[in-house]
Amino acid sequence: MTGATPSASSGLYSDVIRDRWRRPRHRGELPGANAVAEDVNPLCGDRVRMMLAVAPEGRITEARFLGDSCAICTASADVVADLVSGRSRGEAAALDVSDVLAVLQAEIRPTRMRCATLPLSVLAQALDGSAKP
Amino acid sequence: MRLDELTRSDFPILQRIVNGRPLVYFDSGASSQKPRAVLEAMNRYYERSHANVHRSIHTLGEEATELYELARDAVQRFIGAPSREEVVFTRGTTDGLGLIAETIGRTLRRGDEIVVTELEHHSNLIPWQLVARDRGAVLKAIPIREDGTLDLDAFDRLLTPRTRVVAFAHVSNVVGTINPVIEIVRRARAVNALTVVDGAQAAPHLRLDMSALECDFYVFSAHKMLGPTGIGVLYGRRAVLESLEPGRGGSEMIKEVWIDRAQWNDLPWRFEPGTPPIAEAVGLTAAIEYLEKLGMDRISEHERALTRQTQEGLARIPGVTVYGPPANVERGAVVSFAVEGLHPHDVAALLDEEGIAVRAGHHCAMPLMRRLGVVGTSRATFSVFNSPDEVSLLLTTVAGLRSAL
Numbered sequence: 001m002t003g004a005t006p007s008a009s010s011g012l013y014s015d016v017i018r019d020r021w022r023r024p025r026h027r028g029e030l031p032g033a034n035a036v037a038e039d040v041n042p043l044c045g046d047r048v049r050m051m052l053a054v055a056p057e058g059r060i061t062e063a064r065f066l067g068d069s070c071a072i073c074t075a076s077a078d079v080v081a082d083l084v085s086g087r088s089r090g091e092a093a094a095l096d097v098s099d100v101l102a103v104l105q106a107e108i109r110p111t112r113m114r115c116a117t118l119p120l121s122v123l124a125q126a127l128d129g130s131a132k133p
Numbered sequence: 134m135r136l137d138e139l140t141r142s143d144f145p146i147l148q149r150i151v152n153g154r155p156l157v158y159f160d161s162g163a164s165s166q167k168p169r170a171v172l173e174a175m176n177r178y179y180e181r182s183h184a185n186v187h188r189s190i191h192t193l194g195e196e197a198t199e200l201y202e203l204a205r206d207a208v209q210r211f212i213g214a215p216s217r218e219e220v221v222f223t224r225g226t227t228d229g230l231g232l233i234a235e236t237i238g239r240t241l242r243r244g245d246e247i248v249v250t251e252l253e254h255h256s257n258l259i260p261w262q263l264v265a266r267d268r269g270a271v272l273k274a275i276p277i278r279e280d281g282t283l284d285l286d287a288f289d290r291l292l293t294p295r296t297r298v299v300a301f302a303h304v305s306n307v308v309g310t311i312n313p314v315i316e317i318v319r320r321a322r323a324v325n326a327l328t329v330v331d332g333a334q335a336a337p338h339l340r341l342d343m344s345a346l347e348c349d350f351y352v353f354s355a356h357k358m359l360g361p362t363g364i365g366v367l368y369g370r371r372a373v374l375e376s377l378e379p380g381r382g383g384s385e386m387i388k389e390v391w392i393d394r395a396q397w398n399d400l401p402w403r404f405e406p407g408t409p410p411i412a413e414a415v416g417l418t419a420a421i422e423y424l425e426k427l428g429m430d431r432i433s434e435h436e437r438a439l440t441r442q443t444q445e446g447l448a449r450i451p452g453v454t455v456y457g458p459p460a461n462v463e464r465g466a467v468v469s470f471a472v473e474g475l476h477p478h479d480v481a482a483l484l485d486e487e488g489i490a491v492r493a494g495h496h497c498a499m500p501l502m503r504r505l506g507v508v509g510t511s512r513a514t515f516s517v518f519n520s521p522d523e524v525s526l527l528l529t530t531v532a533g534l535r536s537a538l
């Protein structure tokens with residue numbers, strides 16, 4: 001048998017996912033955050049924390065995340081942070097997984113869908129303030 | 134002839150092409166594949182003999198009952214149980230551990246103590262948490278050392294006159310540690326504690342002998358040992374089983390019933406309420422006969438060689454960490470590893486692109502993950518049909534992974 005190396009053109013991970021996994025734009029602490037939530041994916045133990053700085057009139061001025069997570073989940077969290085920055089709470093809450101997938105440009109298999117959706121559910125928890133920080 | 138050469142053609146699923154490559158199945162620890170003999174035995178049963186057991190006074194009912202009870206004899210022989218009454222059929226390891234936790238649980242009093250270990254599968258942890266909460270009992274865990282083995286000195290310090298149960302895995306499903314059952318049972322017995330062994334990862338790979346292990350309970354699943362899903366075994370020492378009230382009620386487990394009370398059936402049926410998994414029992418018999426024909430010692434030897442090849446090969450790849458006991462210590466057919474800079478899920482997904490099936494994640498052992506300081510691992514597990522060539526393919530593929538994402 002010949003040893004096969006998964007090539008960089010592997011169909012599983014889009015260039016967007018690779019890029020955001022290697023160099024996430026919004027990863028890190030957000031000291032002034034006033035809407036924060038953290039959750040885990042019970043299937044794999046992935047953990048994501050979303051931190052939002054929300055201005056008094058309800059606009060999200062900045063969003064950052066921290067995660068112990070796979071490439072899909074990390075890229076998704078990074079995209080979510082991108083998409084909510086500058087939006088109102090209501091607009092952010094209306095964000096759908098299809099919006100995230102459109103940016104990721106990837107065919108996510110059913111078994112990995114939770115990896116893509118975890119950051120969105122953490123976002124929802126941060127926005128409705130029900131989660132403990 | 135090597136065992137894989139002897140057995141490969143018995144497993145129809147190994148013909149599968151996955152993502153354009155021949156399937157390399159390294160996930161038998163989660164659930165093994167089935168040889169044709171098992172599939173055919175179950176089909177034959179459904180096509181010729183199916184009826185309900187025990188209650189049907191007609192030819193098919195008698196055949197079904199006989200086949201079901203023959204499975205008990207096969208299991209008794211396979212695990213070296215002193216008598217067939219000690220073999221109780223369940224739906225699987227989780228079901229068996231839950232059943233025994235509930236049953237023992239009813240006898241616990243406030244302040245009684247249950248000892249588990251840090252490397253348990255959630256199936257051998259959560260039922261005890263529930264019982265401890267209900268009964269006001271105290272749950273303690275034997276810590277593990279850096280190399281994934283149990284700290285038995287710490288175990289000694291955990292044992293007290295209030296220790297009622299010691300529940301532990303025979304073989305870790307994550308790091309492969311083979312725990313010293315005889316030694317743990319001896320120390321538990323010294324304080325009159327019952328012992329419950331989770332044998333899910335041992336039954337497919339090691340020769341078992343209940344009379345040598347001397348534990349009170351031993352639990353495993355058929356589907357990890359080439360048999361079907363939906364059936365498992367709870368072995369219980371007769372004296373202990375006899376002393377316990379049944380944990381669950383229904384048909385089959387009673388002799389006589391009144392509105393307000395019932396008289397329990399004899400062992401082992403006392404612990405088997407309802408219609409049992411009959412076809413699955415037939416499949417389990419076929420799986421046991423298949424394993425016995427190959428020989429458990431030969432199986433252990435084959436899988437140990439694959440495990441060692443994997444462990445040593447992975448350890449030589451820069452950026453790869455292998456967890457668990459060092460290669461010179463015997464372990465189960467399990468190797469957990471991490472690739473620097475890659476999440477275990479991505480490792481599994483990238484390997485799947487090459488047709489290689491490994492498991493990734495916390496492996497239902499979150500406290501152990503926390504102890505190892507990781508969110509998860511990638512895990513290769515082995516069975517009779519795996520070959521050294523397949524391991525070589527895994528090794529070269531893993532070596533190329535760091536540049537893949």
Ligand SMILES: Cc1ncc(COP(=O)(O)O)c(C=O)c1O
Binds near residue numbers: 163226257333
């Ligand atoms: C050590 C161990 N215990 C328990 C289980 C649970 O087995 P099952 O899912 O068949 O009930 C498993 C398998 O997942 C295991 O590896």
